[in-house]
Amino acid sequence: MFETLHFADPWFLLALPLPFILSRLAQTTSPAGRALILPDRIGHALVAAEGRSVTGQGRLPLRVGLLTAIWVLLVLAIANPREVEPVSALRVSGRDLALVVDLSGSMVRDDFFLDGTAITRLDAVKKVGASFVRGRGGDRIALIVFGSEAYYASPFTFDVEAVARRIEEAVIGISGRATNISDGLGLALKRMSNSEAATRVVILLSDGVNNAGATNPRGVAELAARKGIRVHTIALGPKDLDTADEGELGVVDARTLSSISRISGGESFRVRTTDDLEAVATALDELEATDSDGLSAEVFREHWPWPAGGALILMLLFGWRQSA
Incomplete structure (x- = not known):
């Protein structure tokens, strides 16, 4: 069924480890003793991804899992997964x-x-x-x-x-x-x-x-x-x-x-x-x-809405958990 499935823009997949890299940078101080300054929300999210909570320890596994899944799904959607549809030549x-x-x-x-x-x-x-x-x-x-x-x-x-x-x-x-x-x-x-x-x-x-x-x-x-x-x-x-x-x-x-x-x-x-x-x-x-003669053309079935929709659902869930 998915023999022809591929990413239209696979280079976006290189962004998958970006949160981990930013998290490491957030912990590293410069020789002058100054830390990398990030907005509060991003800082909280990155710290949570390392397994340490700013506000409490009880929700860490779920928060880390949600943030990781959201990021992965968003990157997959941007990379545009799709497959070639079998079509007759016009x-x-x-x-x-x-x-x-x-x-x-x-x-x-x-x-x-x-x-x-x-x-x-x-x-x-x-x-x-x-x-x-x-x-x-x-x-x-x-x-x-x-x-x-x-x-x-x-x-x-x-x-x-x-x-x-x-x-x-x-x-x-x-x-x-x-x-x-x-x-x-x-x-x-x-x-x-x-x-x-x-x-x-x-x-x-x-x-x-x-x-x-x-x-x-x-x-x-x-x-x-x-x-x-x-x-x-x-x-x-x-x-x-x-x-x-x-x-x-x-x-x-x-x-x-x-x-x-x-x-x-x-x-x-x-x-x-x-x-x-x-x-x-x-x-x-x-x-x-x-x-x-037939004029051949490739017709694609786009699959990016699936990971994009999944990311949206998880973001809503994350927001609800944060406000609870």
């Missing part, structure tokens, strides 16, 4: 992956199906997206959602389970009901600007047409290309601008999304069904493989 891919997800009003349309039951577009994204994220161990993942505005739903983290839960908790309307693709992608690029990851990737999913914000999505894609950030796009919805009737609602601008990925060096995907979405998740796993 896989690190060297990739920062930002998911940018559309939460505009059209995501509430129930034109997707799961096991024969109609579900909303958002429910399809939740199911497939959360599963996709949980399989991305080793990536540092962030979640950005957008409607009329864009905001950070989850910062970059290796905790893929936490990001998956945020996807599952997403609701329509929290960022407005319009579709601001430019701001969603722009926020992802801003967060990635200071990233030192070897690979930086954005996965942008939208089911609509950019109808909010002052920036053209293609301009943001050009910025991504200059920064070396790949943007994969997913155009979600049964119909797009090229196939829908004029004025039909709930259609996706697949052409613009495709141009974003082409400009930035990514891939574009067209999703009309839940099966399509699952196939895209598989394809992205192949495009951005997560195989990597």
